[in-house]
Amino acid sequence: MTRAIVIGGGIAGCSTAFALAKRGIAVTLIERHEKQAQEASGSPLAMLYPKINIKPSPANILALQGFSFTFDLLKKLPNSGNYFNTCGQIQLAFNAREQAKQAALVNQSETQYLKFQLLNTDEASAIAGVPLKTGGLYLPQAGWVKPQSLCEALCSSPLISVVTSTEALSIEKQDEVWRVSVANQQRLNVDKCEAEIVVICNAKDIKQFHQCASAAITPVRGQLNWFKSTAESEKIKTIICSDHHVSPAVDGWHCVGTSYAPNDLRAETSPADTQQNLNALHKVAPDIYKHIDLESVQARVGWRSQTLDYMPLAGQLLDEEKLRKNPPRYNANSASLPWLSGLYVNAGHGSKGMITAPLSGELIAGLAADSHLVTSPQLASKLNPSRFLLRELGLKQLANSLFAA
Ligand SMILES: Cc1cc2nc3c(=O)[nH]c(=O)nc-3n(C[C@H](O)[C@H](O)[C@H](O)COP(=O)(O)OP(=O)(O)OC[C@H]3O[C@@H](n4cnc5c(N)ncnc54)[C@H](O)[C@@H]3O)c2cc1C
Missing domain, CATH: 3.30.9.10 (D-Amino Acid Oxidase, subunit A, domain 2)
Incomplete structure (x- = not known):
């Protein structure tokens, strides 16, 4: 069975774990607090409505699709009437x-x-x-929704193990498998530290992992x-x-x-x-x-x-070191880029995470499980977490067309 590790137990981490488990993937969710939803997702109540601008934009598409996705999700979760209205x-x-x-x-x-x-x-x-x-x-x-109850409900699948009071320190690849080291290693069985898929969902702290060094949050x-x-x-x-x-x-x-x-x-x-x-x-x-x-x-x-463009970071990471050493041409084929296979980010949700994080989790799970895109290729490119690095390297066109057909 494919295994995944999700780092961070806010709405981004819990909804990503839910989307992965829905696809039959066994997930270990690592959270540094005693329970989920203690930081940005810890408000007693969050409002659910999309913020739309007059001019059509990718941000509008994300707001509308995310709004509809979060509501469909909430309507399907058992007993959600207790924490959603x-x-x-x-x-x-x-x-x-x-x-x-x-x-x-x-x-x-x-x-x-x-x-x-x-x-x-x-x-x-x-x-x-x-x-x-x-x-x-x-x-x-x-x-409105009570975010803590939502996060708990999202982690109720038997395929999800929530490991709390545990801080992830680093992520490295060894023999084609990602290995996450944590501060108190005894809390985590060796098999729970290794996975084919790792999703970084630790919000404003993502730069703690060197693979996210270019993320601007x-x-x-x-x-x-x-x-x-x-x-x-x-x-x-x-x-x-x-x-x-x-x-x-x-x-x-x-x-x-x-x-x-x-x-x-x-x-x-x-x-x-x-x-x-x-x-x-x-x-x-x-x-x-x-x-x-x-x-x-x-x-x-x-x-x-x-983030600098007010869009979340949702998708697979590129290898920054390899990109800088050997920058691709502006019209390079996306498949030829140095992707970090199996390493994803779901973060940067600004003021609207209850609307944008669950759709982002679904996007990542679709890509990780069977390379299936649940959004348009244009939106998936606009969300890719390495877009700022590509733009910095003068590769804006490439950043905008990572998923072009
Ligand atoms: C005051 C306020 C009001 C808001 N109101 C709304 C609203 O009404 N509607 C709305 O849609 N959005 C609202 N938002 C925005 C929304 O809350 C966020 O976008 C959303 O909660 C972000 O979720 P997240 O999972 O990315 O981050 P977080 O909830 O911060 O989760 C990140 C998690 O990662 C954990 N973590 C960090 N580093 C590590 C590590 N190394 N190892 C293990 N765990 C780690 C943290 O402990 C944390 O639990 C509001 C935000 C604030 C601050």
Whole structure:
């Protein structure tokens, strides 16, 4: 039986393990914390909606396909109603630019199946359940998920062994098999350290492995707050977004977020960020803000992993040393490139990992199990984790056509 090792137990690692196990591959998932989803994927609640730009782009295609893939996945997982809900989302038209964008989006052919509806202030307030200051764009299919429960559900296959409290240190190939060394080797049987496939899913720390040295990832600090619901706030029925968002009450709590600070590594929560999140709530729904119990407000900090082009890194790696020593021609055949056979990355999911990571995991599992592409060749090329290295070597055309027919 083919074996795989997945490094990292956030949404990227867990959904990749799920996609590999679905294809009959035995997976060992290595996570340094005591359980899955303790870092970026550790928010109590994550919002599920695609962010679409007016101009058609690979990012739009990824957002739309990823959104639909995550929802199909959630609908198929047993008992997912316990941790997932389709409550809809209203993006408020909070300024003229947003208003123009929304008018364009309803008529965009790419988004036709999304059932977007433009709402005036009264309609938006009726759907949201609370008085709003403006109308906006309503997406009835949007929803929320509890990421920790999702990650646990994704790892429930008997083909997946989750090894926690264990840090992967390095990955090397020996006799055609990848070998992962870990900090506390006694926690991992020798057979669990070796596999034909390794998928690096450790988010902002991927550079720890020399095979990912050219990956350009920026950590972006984000603080989320949550507060106890009140009789007034329980009336919120949908996610309401401006440049921040507030969720409906889930188990008696609302989430409000999220701050955005590139390269800020401060781990402690910040009262200024809390105030910024609450100010956004005040702007969106002043009646709710008036009634919240400020004593109940809690906070959590996490880091998004952001790439330079805002697209994730998902696919097989190229051998950086060989590429630099012997750069290929701009029109080289992709099959002739020095691929690191069996070594993949699923990382760099920025602010939208719940939408982009599961589709990326499926893409990788398809490639690793039977060289099957689950996205278009163009999108698979745009996601390849070695694209920045190829661009740096002046091989942009090659980077864009790695999967050209
Ligand atoms: C505050 C905040 C709010 C967000 N809100 C949303 C939202 O509403 N909707 C949405 O779609 N997205 C949201 N995001 C983005 C989303 O959370 C991320 O894109 C996603 O969680 C990234 O998942 P990941 O698996 O790549 O990373 P992570 O969840 O960080 O997982 C990486 C894992 O790798 C482990 N690891 C690292 N190095 C090693 C090693 N050497 N050995 C073993 N394990 C290792 C870590 O412990 C960690 O568990 C938010 C992000 C933040 C920070």
